[in-house]
Amino acid sequence: MLRQTDLENGKEKIAVVGLGYVGLPLATLMARKYNVLGFDINSTRISELKKNIDRTREVDAEILKVSNIRFTNIAKEVSNCRLIIVTVPTPIDRHRTPDLRPVEGASELIGQHLGKGAVVVYESTVYPGVTEDICVPILEKESRLSWKKDFNVGYSPERINPGDKKHTIDKIKKVVSGDTPEVADFLAQVYSSVITAGIHITSNIKTAEAAKVIENTQRDLNIALMNELSVIFNKIKIDTREVLEAAGTKWNFLRFEPGLVGGHCIGVDPYYLTSKAESLGYHPQIILAGRRINDNMGKYVATNTLKMLIKQGKTVKGSKVLILGFTFKEDISDIRNTKVIDIYNELIEYDVAAYIHDPYAYEDEVRDMFNLELIQNMKDYRPYDAIILAVKHRYYVKELGFEEIRGLANGDTPILIDVKGFYSRKEADKMAFPYWRL
Helix, strand or coil, rough: CCHHHHHHHCCCCCCCCCCCCCCCHHHHCCCCCCEEECCCCHHHHHHHHHCCCCCCCCCCCHHHHHHCEEEEECHHHHHHCEEEEEEECCHHHHHCCCCCCHHHHHHHHHHHCCCEEEEEEEEECCCCCHHHHHHHHHHHHHHHCCCCCCCCCCCCCCCCCCCCCCCCHHHHEEEEEEEEEEHHHHHHHHHCCCCCCCCEEEEHHHHHHHHHHHHHHHHHHHHHHHHHHHHHHHCCCCCHHHHHHHCCCCCCCCCCCCCCCCCCCCCCCHHHHHHHHCCCCCCCCHHHHHHHHHCCCHHHHHHHHHHHHHHHCCCCCCCCCECCCCCCCCCCCCCCCCCCCHHHHHHHHHCCCCECCCCCCCHHHHHHHHHCCCCCCCCCCCCCEEEEECCCCCHHHHHCHHHHHHHHCCCCCCCCEEECCCCCHHHHHHCCCCEECC
């Protein structure tokens, strides 16, 4: 069986398959102690990484420069590695059902280059059973090797929080599991050698898979509760944030806030669990109810923007609205499953002239994924009738005070829609801003 000492002395190598927001930070962490091969099917991505460019902005160029990772998109090089870690995305399709093609494709590729004695570890978020029931048969078919005889598998869910420079990968406790106790112990040794936060070993792979998928499901439901409360309090005409501040003075009140829930984790993972449940004949109610609430919040923000325009005597058709931020969360470039697009699409339905600005998103990615053009200069299309702060990027926090926002309306006072609750309502009222927030 593969041993940690074989990795430490360089006799065996580690391959990280998939070099996105999860894979690259993991590869650079592992490379501090082991020989690491970084594989990705995207040749452009590999070319950029070889030039020390990480377009996800998760890993600094200085770290890439000193790292000994060998980046490649040549699949056969994976055959030289005995520990293979899979970190490909697991999205949902347009019907909101799990899209396992990336993890299945990765399994096919690995299987074609799998050697005896190898251990394949999956970190991608999946529902319980995917590793053993879907991935293992693919590995066996492609490699013509036998599971638990010629190779082993494990599951260790990723816990990366994109853009978070405090809770980095090495500071987050790692859950590990294996198809045998020996494999689980081996993986615990490898991961614990680079992760200082500690290791938690589960008794089986399905438990680890389930633990991952409920982490984000729980968070999704808590945010959904805040969003529903925000809708209710808006009808009562009281400020949600003020209510939460008051409730938060109790020691055991959970501090969640209303907001847009997008991205490749919280807005996606619950559907993996509900899909599995429905395949077993159980229709989840609470989880799907939370998803419906959160999926509707972009449209809800847009609807209240339209109401504010009408209330201020503006003609909706032809009104100019500036949307600040397009990524799914602050200070990152990731636009996958962003809910800001729902705000934009709803405004366009009412013939509003909507413009989107985001200093972190890549223009080519926005163009390719959404067929939209970001504006480069916020002042180019002023005066705006309304401004929506959709994503609280540091750039906006530093650059856009009330006077700067007023300048985007040529000295007038535009409607301010504060999705993230960044601005003070009292200050907004004091400066006569028509103001609304979740």
